[in-house]
Amino acid sequence: MSLTSVPGKIMETIIKEYTVEYLNKKNWLSVSQHGFVKGRSCLTNLLEAFEAWTRLLDKGHGINIIFLDYRKASDTVPPSRLLVKLVQLGITGKLLKWIKNFISERHMRVMLLDTFSKWITVLSGIPQGSVLGPLLFLTFVNELPEWITSSMLMFADDTKIWTKIDKVDDNYTLQADLDKLVRWSEIWLLKYNVEKCKVMHIGHIRPTKYFMSVD
Numbered sequence: 227m228s229l230t231s232v233p234g235k236i237m238e239t240i241i242k243e244y245t246v247e248y249l250n251k252k253n254w255l256s257v258s259q260h261g262f263v264k265g266r267s268c269l270t271n272l273l274e275a276f277e278a279w280t281r282l283l284d285k286g287h288g289i290n291i292i293f294l295d296y297r298k299a300s301d302t303v304p305p306s307r308l309l310v311k312l313v314q315l316g317i318t319g320k321l322l323k324w325i326k327n328f329i330s331e332r333h334m335r336v337m338l339l340d341t342f343s344k345w346i347t348v349l350s351g352i353p354q355g356s357v358l359g360p361l362l363f364l365t366f367v368n369e370l371p372e373w374i375t376s377s378m379l380m381f382a383d384d385t386k387i388w389t390k391i392d393k394v395d396d397n398y399t400l401q402a403d404l405d406k407l408v409r410w411s412e413i414w415l416l417k418y419n420v421e422k423c424k425v426m427h428i429g430h431i432r433p434t435k436y437f438m439s440v441d
Contacts, residue, residue, distance in 0.1 A: 230356055238357035241324065245317070245361065254315060255364070258371045261382030262360035271381045278377060279428060287390035288429030290400055292436060294407070295422035299383035300359065301351040303366055304415045305329045311365050328358065373410050374403035397434045404436055
C-alpha cells in the first residue's frame with residue numbers, strides 16, 4: 227500500500243472525475259466489470275453470477291466455471307502498455323502526459339517505526355492506495371470480455387469465466403477461451419498465477435481438466 231501526499235490525492239481526485247466523465251460519455255466500461263464502479267459491488271457480481279448459473283441449471287445444463295487469478299496484478303501492470311490503453315480510449319495531450327508522470331519513474335521506500343529503507347526505483351505497477359489507481363487498472367483489463375465467447379464477470383482483477391456443458395465439444399470452447407486469455411496476458415504482460423486458478427463443476431457432468439500454458 228502506497229502513502230501519497232494530500233495535495234497529490236486532491237489532484238488525483240480532480241483528474242479522476244474528469245476522466246470518468248469523459249469515459250462515461252464513450253460508454254467505455256464493460257458490463258462484466260463490478261469492481262470500483264458506482265452502483266456495482268462484490269454483491270452485484272455474486273448475484274449476477276448466481277442468477278446466470280441457476281438459469282442454466284433450471285434448463286438442465288451442466289456448468290464449468292474457471293476462476294482466474296493474476297500474479298500481483300496491480301504491482302505488475304507495465305506503465306508503457308497502460309499508456310497504450312489510454313491512448314486507445316482517446317486520452318491524449320496534457321492529461322496523458324500527467325498520467326505518464328504519475329505512473330512512471332516512481333521511487334519508494336519503506337518505513338518501520340522511525341527507520342527508513344533506501345529509496346528504490348519502481349519499474350512497474352499502479353500505485354496502490356492512490357485515488358486514480360483503481361480507475362487505471364480498470365482501463366487496463368476492460369477489453370478482456372471481448373476476447374472470448376464464454377460468459378465473464380470481473381471484480382477488478384478477480385475474474386471468472388463459464389459456459390454450459392452439454393457435450394464434449396463445449397469443453398473445447400472453454401479451453402479455447404482460456405487459451406485466448408493467456409495470449410492476452412502474454413501480450414500485455416499481466417501474468418496469471420496458475421496455482422491459484424481453479425475450476426468448479428456444477429450439475430451432473432463429468433469433471434474436466436483445463437490447461438494454462440504460461441511462462
